[in-house]
Amino acid sequence: MAALQPCLLPYNQLRTETQSPDPSRHPAITPPTPTSTTPRVTFFGLFQTCPHTPQGPRRTAMPRVTISITAPGTQADSDLLTLELPPGSTVKDLKGFIEADTNLPSASQSLYLNGQPVAIDTQTLEDAGIRDGEMLAVVMRAAPRQNRTPGRPSQPDPEGVRQLVLNNPQQMNKLRQGDPELAAAVNDPTRWRDTYAMRQRQAEESERERQNQIALLNEDPFNVEAQRKIEDIIRQDRVVENLQKAYDENPEVFTRVHMLYVNTEVNGVPVKAFVDSGAQATIMSPDCAERCGIMRLMDVRYAGMARGVGTARILGRVHHAEIKIGGAVMPCAFTVMEGKDVDLLFGLDMLKRYRAKIDLEKNALCFEGQEVPFLHESEIPRSFEEAEMNEPTVSGPNGEQIGAKTGAVRPKGAAQAGPSNAGASSSSSHPAQPQAQPAGPKAPAPAASNSSFPREHIQQLTGMFGCSEQEAIQALEMFGGNVEHAASFLLGG
Numbered sequence: 001m002a003a004l005q006p007c008l009l010p011y012n013q014l015r016t017e018t019q020s021p022d023p024s025r026h027p028a029i030t031p032p033t034p035t036s037t038t039p040r041v042t043f044f045g046l047f048q049t050c051p052h053t054p055q056g057p058r059r060t061a062m063p064r065v066t067i068s069i070t071a072p073g074t075q076a077d078s079d080l081l082t083l084e085l086p087p088g089s090t091v092k093d094l095k096g097f098i099e100a101d102t103n104l105p106s107a108s109q110s111l112y113l114n115g116q117p118v119a120i121d122t123q124t125l126e127d128a129g130i131r132d133g134e135m136l137a138v139v140m141r142a143a144p145r146q147n148r149t150p151g152r153p154s155q156p157d158p159e160g161v162r163q164l165v166l167n168n169p170q171q172m173n174k175l176r177q178g179d180p181e182l183a184a185a186v187n188d189p190t191r192w193r194d195t196y197a198m199r200q201r202q203a204e205e206s207e208r209e210r211q212n213q214i215a216l217l218n219e220d221p222f223n224v225e226a227q228r229k230i231e232d233i234i235r236q237d238r239v240v241e242n243l244q245k246a247y248d249e250n251p252e253v254f255t256r257v258h259m260l261y262v263n264t265e266v267n268g269v270p271v272k273a274f275v276d277s278g279a280q281a282t283i284m285s286p287d288c289a290e291r292c293g294i295m296r297l298m299d300v301r302y303a304g305m306a307r308g309v310g311t312a313r314i315l316g317r318v319h320h321a322e323i324k325i326g327g328a329v330m331p332c333a334f335t336v337m338e339g340k341d342v343d344l345l346f347g348l349d350m351l352k353r354y355r356a357k358i359d360l361e362k363n364a365l366c367f368e369g370q371e372v373p374f375l376h377e378s379e380i381p382r383s384f385e386e387a388e389m390n391e392p393t394v395s396g397p398n399g400e401q402i403g404a405k406t407g408a409v410r411p412k413g414a415a416q417a418g419p420s421n422a423g424a425s426s427s428s429s430h431p432a433q434p435q436a437q438p439a440g441p442k443a444p445a446p447a448a449s450n451s452s453f454p455r456e457h458i459q460q461l462t463g464m465f466g467c468s469e470q471e472a473i474q475a476l477e478m479f480g481g482n483v484e485h486a487a488s489f490l491l492g493g
Contacts, residue, residue, distance in 0.1 A: 063087070063125065063131065063133075064082065064084050065082070065083055065085065065125075065133070065135070065136055066082050066134070066136070067080070067081040067098060067138050068135065068137045068138065069081060069098075069102065069104070069140075070137065070138065070139045070140065071138075071139075071140040072140075072214060074104065081098065083101075085125060088124060089125050090121065091118055091120065091122070091128055092106070092121035094125065094130075095111070098138060104138075108141045109141075110140075111136055111138055112139065112221075112222075113129060113136055113137075118136075137221075139218065139221040158193045158196040158197065159192075159193070162189065165183075166186060172186070174247070174251070177254075179199070182196065182199060210233065213229075214230060214233060217229055218230070258380060259274055259276075260365075261275065261374060261379070262275060262372050262375065263375065264323055264324060264325050264344065265323065265324040266294070266323050266324075266334075266344065267292045267294055267322060269291055269292045269293070271288060271292065271343050272344070272375065272379075272380070273342075273343075273344040273345070273346045274342040274346065275358065275365055275374070276345050276346065276347060276348075277347075277351055277358060278348070279347035280349065281333075281348075281349050282335065282344075282345065282349055283334070283335050283345040284334040284335070284336055284337075284343065284344050285336075285340050285344075286336055286338060287343070288344055289318065289336050292321070294318050294321050294334070295336070297318045298316035298318050298336050299317050299318070299319060300315070300316040302314065302316050303315055303316050311467075312338055312339035312340070313337070313338045313339065314335060314336070315337065317335050317336065318336065321333075325367075325370070325372055326370040326371070326372040328354075328367070328370050330350075330354060333349075355367055355368070453473065453476045453481055457472075458472045458476070460483065461476070461483070461486060461487060464487060467490055471490070472486070472490070475487075475490050
């Protein structure tokens with residue numbers, strides 16, 4: 001009889017049996033037929049094989065690790081992955097498990113443990129210091145680009161695209177708005193092919209530069225500034241995608257919406273009034289008040305400054321004058337204010353007083369049984385539209401310019417006439433202002449030139465809210481150069 005090796009279990013938890021266990025006490029256990037009187041060890045009355053018996057050693061627990069994934073541009077980016085690994089696994093095996101779960105190529109994976117790279121694939125997890133419960137970081141390196149050039153033949157055929165544009169008026173209109181130069185070449189196959197190829201090269205170079213920049217930033221994934229730049233690149237990509245989606249699915253938002261005007265008479269003088277339910281009071285320009293002969297009735301005690309979206313000087317108030325809209329003659333009060341691009345602004349005070357309704361379905365101003373039609377685009381004075389044409393713009397894709405106030409899109413090169421026209425219109429429509437204006441615009445100019453903020457940010461704020469450059473700079477300084485917060489402050493002020 002072979003000698004029984006000792007089993008290191010507490011003595012009071014062991015008992016020696018020479019008979020088979022009672023099946024009624026242990027129904028889940030089918031005891032083997034005893035062949036000898038060799039004792040068996042039972043733990044708390046349950047059959048348990050001693051580790052020294054021929055059945056073999058107990059299984060070792062599988063180490064569990066958690067993986068944090070950084071893979072920009074993939075679905076697995078920012079995911080957390082938990083893996084149970086077989087004992088004796090190597091770093092290469094770990095990368096293979098990650099690839100199997102995420103489809104991220106193991107050749108592009110960089111592993112980091114506690115901020116230190118795990119570079120030797122042949123090391124076991126134990127030798128690499130990866131133990132049960134560890135947290136690892138996986139950063140994807142930029143994929144090789146050898147396959148980008150062979151993919152170019154799959155791009156659309158230039159001649160096929162040209163025929164598609166010629167046969168589709170909607171595509172032609174979209175092309176005229178987005179790329180006038182390419183649209184001008186649509187009837188010349190040779191010129192179209194050259195221009196189209198140039199556009200493709202420009203797009204590829206732009207994408208290549210963007211990917212190279214991301215690759216350089218990814219080389220140091222734990223650099224906070226690099227991660228911030230990557231986040232900004234991704235955010236800009238989302239903005240461009242959102243803009244392109246609007247171009248494709250909702251292009252009417254980029255067209256200029258003409259404002260609502262009606263024909264009126266003030267003191268017997270015809271005036272085209274701008275209906276504005278967002279204006280608190282009915283406002284008239286000084287020139288219009290002179291033409292209507294009511295300037296002599298202005299009460300200068302009501303002079304002051306109007307503050308809201310920008311500032312304007314109030315000269316006074318005409319408490320009572322007759323205005324005729326349609327067939328109705330009504331008394332009206334006018335606030336005489338400088339700095340407005342329209343002669344008469346019919347505000348909320350008079351709209352509420354006469355219970356007027358802006359009916360866009362009928363395209364009319366309705367009140368007291370009257371339906372006064374709004375003016376057609378061709379009837380709106382050109383001088384009123386010039387203020388919108390000369391509005392500041394922000395750059396859009398493909399060289400377009402987008403109006404900062406109206407959101408209207410101008411094709412590439414169309415915005416060049418804006419500054420020259422702006423100067424001409426301001427000098428012709430306001431001849432008395434050149435003497436008064438030099439002190440105004442020149443005062444904030446040095447502050448703008450000496451400012452550390454980009455010029456386009458300052459122009460964007462001044463164009464959107466009608467504030468001075470100095471006010472825009474102060475708002476940017478208050479919010480550390482954040483244009484969105486500065487715009488919210490100016491809008492609320």
